[in-house]
Amino acid sequence: xxxxxxxxxxxxxxxxxxxxxxxxxxxxxxxxxxxxxxxxxxxxxxxxxxxxxxxxxxxxxxxxxxxxxxxxxxxxxxxxxxxxxxxxxxxxxxxxxxxxxxxxxxxxxxxxxxxxxxxxxxxxxxxxxxxxxxxxxxxxxxxxxxxxxxxxxxxxxxxxxxxxxxxxxxxxxxxxxxxxxxxxxxxxxxxxxxxxxxxxxxxxxxxxxxxxxxxxxxxxxxxxxxxxxxxxxxxxxxxxxxxxxx
Numbered sequence: 107x108x109x110x111x112x113x114x115x116x117x118x119x120x121x122x123x124x125x126x127x128x129x130x131x132x133x134x135x136x137x138x139x140x141x142x143x144x145x146x147x148x149x150x151x152x153x154x155x156x157x158x159x160x161x162x163x164x165x166x167x168x169x170x171x172x173x174x175x176x177x178x179x180x181x182x183x184x185x186x187x188x189x190x191x192x193x194x195x196x197x198x199x200x201x202x203x204x205x206x207x208x209x210x211x212x213x214x215x216x217x218x219x220x221x222x223x224x225x226x227x228x229x230x231x232x233x234x235x236x237x238x239x240x241x242x243x244x245x246x247x248x249x250x251x252x253x254x255x256x257x258x259x260x261x262x263x264x265x266x267x268x269x270x271x272x273x274x275x276x277x278x279x280x281x282x283x284x285x286x287x288x289x290x291x292x293x294x295x296x297x298x299x300x301x302x303x304x305x306x307x308x309x310x311x312x313x314x315x316x317x318x319x320x321x322x323x324x325x326x327x328x329x330x331x332x333x334x335x336x337x338x339x340x341x342x343x344x345x346x347x348x349x350x351x352x
Contacts, residue, residue, distance in 0.1 A: 114150065114153075115146050115149070115150050117146060117147060117150065127147070128150060128151050128154050129154075129176055129177070129178055130178060131143065131147060131148075131151040131221070132151055132154050132155050132158060132176065132177070133177050133178040133179055133183060135151065135155055135203075135221055135222075135223065136155070136158070136177070136183050136186060136187060136191070136223070137179070137182070137183065138228075139222065139223045139226045139227065139228050140220060140221070140222040140223070140226070140228040140230070141220070141221050141222075142208070142211060142218060142219070142220050142221075143218070143219065143221065144216050144217060144218055144219065145205070145207060145217040145218060145219040146217070148205045148219040148220070148221040149205060149219075151221055152203050152205055152221060154176070155202070155203045155221070155223075156200075156202055156203060158173060158176060158187060159187075159191065159192075159195055159202040159203075161173050161187075162187040162188050162191055162192040162195075163192055163195065163196070165188055165192060170184060170188065173187055173188075191223070194225055194226070194264075195225075195262075197262055198224075198225075198262040201224065202223060202224060203221060203222065203223055203224065204221075204222050204223075204224050204229075204230070204231065205219050205220070205221055206219060206220045206222070206230055206231070207219050208220055211294055212294050213294070225259075225262060225263045225264075225266075229259065231255070231258075231259055232259045232263075232269075232270070232273075233273065235252070235255045235256055235259050235270070236270055236273040236274050236277055237277055238252055238255075239252070239256075239270075239274045240274045240277035240278045240281060241281070256270065
């Protein structure tokens with residue numbers, strides 16, 4: 107229907123290109139359990155990742171065939187989906203993935219986000235909650251919001267409280283050693299620098315105290331001895347006088 111509401115993001119791609127992009131993102135997600143991409147791509151890939159976890163929990167022959175069709179590396183990802191990931195989310199009713207907004211990673215300032223599998227080894231909210239507890243004094247009671255986050259990250263996690271305590275102790279030791287004073291890396295470049303300068307005809311970068319373009323060298327004129335005309339006439343007359351006497 108013309109003018110109808112779009113039920114998905116086209117991501118400025120054709121249908122086949124969009125499906126290939128989402129399959130690639132989902133394959134990387136289940137391979138590394140955490141990926142960073144733009145926010146719109148993460149929200150679209152999240153839908154497909156949730157469906158894949160549901161297929162893994164069904165654990166039927168039809169769901170396995172469907173997972174084989176989606177993954178780009180089915181020989182490695184299908185056993186992982188129907189093995190440890192299915193066991194991890196057996197008691198969880200839903201919400202197997204999480205999208206967290208982050209600062210733009212690239213210099214084009216595109217909205218960036220982290221797409222991750224919850225209750226995994228790279229659970230960002232679990233680590234952020236542990237870092238919040240590590241910054242508090244040991245005898246201080248945390249507020250209601252922190253208590254809510256602690257319950258949220260440990261509710262369906264196996265041995266969640268013990269793992270959280272271990273991470274808090276580790277972060278307190280790292281905080282004493284100054285590990286929090288690290289400098290974040292600069293945003294990644296989107297466009298190659300050299301080709302951009304060549305195509306856009308930008309001048310070369312130079313310090314402020316220098317000229318942007320080298321000045322042409324001044325040509326030094328060689329000194330030429332100028333002979334006065336009177337001297338030429340005197341030399342000619344002397345030569346003529348010698349010839350006449352001869």
